Amino acid sequence: MSEIIRIAVDGPSGAGKSTIARAIAEKFSIDYIDTGAMYRAVGYKLLQKGISLDDRRAVASMLAETEIDFRNGNIFLDGENINDKIRTEEISRQASDCSALGIVREKLTEQQQKMGEKKSVVMDGRDIGTVVFPDAEFKFFITASAEERARRRYKELTEKGEKVTYEKVLADIRQRDYNDTTRKINPLKKAEDAVEIDTTEMSIEEVIDYICKEMKK
């Protein structure tokens, strides 16, 4: 692939975006950027430092001293690999809350745009096709019913040994959907020109096949 292509993969929590985006990146030998992990990293650091989201000055000065980057599929926060620390339910909530702040979104959006300036990328998130790369060459919007997303997430968590109930996971997914779609700045929304794929009754392989066919059209 000689020219630069940007592939935007957006959609609600738990729809399988990261698995799909990672597989596409591998197939086309291009970089995969998990933008949700970047919001998680900011949420994680705010929690670690005990900074309240209401204290905008403290949030701003923390952001000015924050470095987030990806190396070999791992996310590094100020030089530390935090991959295994940001997948908890607590960080999910904190990431969702801090992603509503304009200063957080500005900083991360700018960094994401730089990441896709010089090389091809697959980026997954909520606002990639609408805000980060409105002119992306390919845009996909991945959805699934809240119940199906909760089933997948419940399976993943219980397999990791976490003690949760399906009802709690479903309630959390609904709450995050609400937060992500109703926040004032850059809410989760399908870009008009994105291809929507409802994966409720599809396997990951079927979704990847579908996307590859769309890209060859």
Ligand code: DC
């Ligand atoms: O994809 P994820 O669950 O890891 O994302 C964590 C949170 O970050 C999610 O609640 C929404 C937010 N997010 C965002 O606002 N914009 C993005 N581009 C990616 C994630």
